[in-house]
Amino acid sequence: MPTYRAPLRDMRFVYTELLEADRRLTALEPFAEASADLVEAVLEEGAKVCEGVLFPLNQAGDVEGCRLEEGAVRTPAGFPEAYRTWCGGGWTGLACDPDYGGQGLPETLGFMVEEMLCSANVSFSLYPGLTRGAYHALRAHGPEALRRLYLPRLVSGEWSGTMCLTEPHAGTDLGLLRTRAEPAEDGAWRITGTKIFITSGEHDLAENIVHLVLARLPDAPPGIKGLSLFLVPKFLPDGDGNPGERNAVACGALEHKMGIRASSTCVMNFDGATGWLVGEPHKGVACMFTMMNTERLAIGIQGLGLAEVAYQNAAAYARERLQSRALSGPRQPEQAADSILVHPDVRRMLLTARACNEGARALAGWTAMQIDLSRHHPEPEAREAAEDLVALVTPVVKAFFTDYGFEAANHCLQVLGGHGYIREWGMEQYVRDARIASIYEGTNGIQALDLVRRKLYLHDGRLPERLFALMEETVSAHLEEAALAEFVGPLAAEVARLRALTDWLRTRAGENPEELGAAAVDYLRLTALTILAWLWTRMAAVAVNKQDGEEGGFYRAKLATGRFYMQRILPQNLALDAAIRAGAAPLMAHDESWF
Structure with a gap:
């Protein structure tokens, strides 16, 4: 059975010694109360939840997966209770605006909690992960009425969010999308079309699901410049803001996947569903990219999180597994064989994972600090510089972290040899779970083109x-x-x-x-x-x-x-x-x- 312990000592090293975030961020007004002691407490509590609540559900959730029953998706046993625990602890709003019920803590800290979450249970991480992206898009581009109604519920986790882009005939090339939006008499819109590969499109964790959907207005120009963004809830809020009448959006099928099996990946059918415009007409792609860039960084953290838990288990196995003797002679003569840690190739694989993990953790923390500076530094020039750096490294974080994360998981499976290929040891799941990360939210080839072009x-x-x-x-x-x-x-x-x-x-x-x-x-x-x-x-x-x-x-x-x-x-x-x-x-x- 696999194990996981959050790398808190290394996280503290990055936060306080490398980045000096305890000094630099507390100098910013919104984070004045984010002392070193508070950060330490948050990390320790986050580790407890990830290690004690979410990690034990990981293997079982992979085996059970999600299931579609009469249009409703059921998540694996224990997930609804774990989701309530996660939301109840305020983790969904850790780095969100206090005006909408968030904790108002730095993204630099939030990224570290995200790593622990992905190491513990990457399938589970996708439910609050897409919600966070929807929060950022709606907060940046939504009209005031939508922000006041929806953001507090997204921040609390009562409602969850999705990103609805891909259609059966259109993936990377968004200009081919056909989903349409027709005006309604009440000022809303009627959304019709089919979206595929929708993470968290339907599930039993939150009481409402808020879909952000790209669609075309009747007068839309062709191509990517003719797309608008709409907010389409699963249940239409009543006069008190509670889930009311069911909207005309439904899960038509559940994808059966190579990995992340406890995450619901849905085909979503919109049949004249009621929606509201987010941002300006025909400017939907720009609005959606606020969410997309948030998710690309989060997907990068998935690569780091899976590489970390894979490394921990491979290193533990290597310490205990006895096979053959060191090339220079017995290191443990009292044993029948030496531990495989004496073999240079085993060390090569473990150190490759470890060196990239620690380097990636530093880059993730540095990137998150640039996000914090871009939002809150009092000097416009400093905000601009930080924003430039985040824009530059976002495709690098997404692509490199997920590429090396899959490579590291493979290395760590190899350390276990035949046992790594057997389900009970847990390593094969990390390889399967890691594989998707270089594909979704823009393939890594697309990330590379974004960087150079x-x-x-x-x-x-x-x-x-x-x-x-x-x-x-x-x-x-x-x-x-x-x-x-x-x-x-x-x-x-x-x-x-x-x-x-x-x-x-x-x-x-x-x-x-x-x-x-x-x-x-x-x-x-x-x-x-x-x-x-x-x-x-x-x-x-x-x-x-x-x-x-x-x-x-x-x-x-x-x-x-x-x-x-x-x-x-x-x-x-x-x-x-x-x-x-x-x-x-x-x-x-x-x-x-x-x-």
Whole structure:
């Protein structure tokens, strides 16, 4: 049976020692009360719920799955009670606006709780996860009347939310959507169409479900510019704001999936359902992307969460499993064999997962802090800089975290060998659950295109320049420190490589636009590996002077893990650089008839 313990010590390291969030965020008026003690208490309580309530439901929920009974979806046993516990603890509104019943705590803290939730039970995490996205979209774009009615109920978890984009014939290409919206006499709209792959589209956890639906007005222009966003509740609120008459929206089918089986993924049929416009007509995609970007970051955290729980279980197994002897001779001569931790390849797989997990946790925390600064910093220039950085790294977090998360889960299954392939050990579920994350909320290929086609060019290249400047600042700050040379030297080389490659790619794309598509996935990974090298250098700068203190073992392990990253993972950039510079020709010269 698998186990899970929230990595609270490493979360505290990121929050207080790396990011200094306890100092920097409490300087912002909305977070003045978010002291180190409060953050510690929240993390500890979140860990208790995730470890003690949600994690025990994970395997059983996977086996039982969801079921559709006469149009109603039933979640696995224990999920409704766990959902009430989660909502009752205020976790659904942790980083939401107090004006709507939220806790008003930093996103930096919220991301860490989200990681614990995803490690404990990623299927469960999707129910409140989509609700949070709906909250952000409605808060940013909804009219006042809708905000006042719906946001407090979404924040409390009484009502949940969905995102209804995909149709049977239209996935990534939203311009092909056919769902239509007809005006009603009462000022509302009648929504008709079918949406597929709708996470949490129907379930028995919340008393109402709020669908955010992309549809076309009668006078809509063709393509993506003709889409509008509508709020369509499962039950129409009565005069007191309580669920009243059933709306004309129903679950037509439940998808049976490879993984995340305890999450309800539905085909939703809208048959003249009553809805209300969110945002301006024909501007629905811009409104929806407020939710989409929230979800893309959340999906990235899924990759981290699953990689963390997979690593914990693989490391525990490796400590106990006895097989063969160390190549240099017996390490445990009193035993019939040595633990498999003596074998370099087992260590390679475990350390790859661990080094990426700790680097990704640092990047997740840093990204969340930029979100907090972009919303609440008193200086407009600082808000703009933070907003630029969030925009730049959002596709990186989504794509890299989910790619490496699946790779890490596979590595950890391999550590268990044949036992990893057997259901009772739990590892095969993590592999299955992790696989979807690189597909939904925009495939990782789409994330890479977003990075190279949009983010590199926005505001005349301002976004990557901000990131380059931060990384070069770290190099300059520690260039003369001999104790950090093994970190700073490789970082300096990779930042220079990324800057040069970015310039090269822009030049080549001007000659042939196919170059961007050919380079995109490799460029995103190279960017991610360089950012993690930057954060590992910053973590090493914190840890190097604390090796002899009371927690010296923690800091020595941190440095050793960082060295592994810099020496065994970061060199992947050499191959990525070569592949990118090979250009589009090896891909595009292949005749279509040869496939």
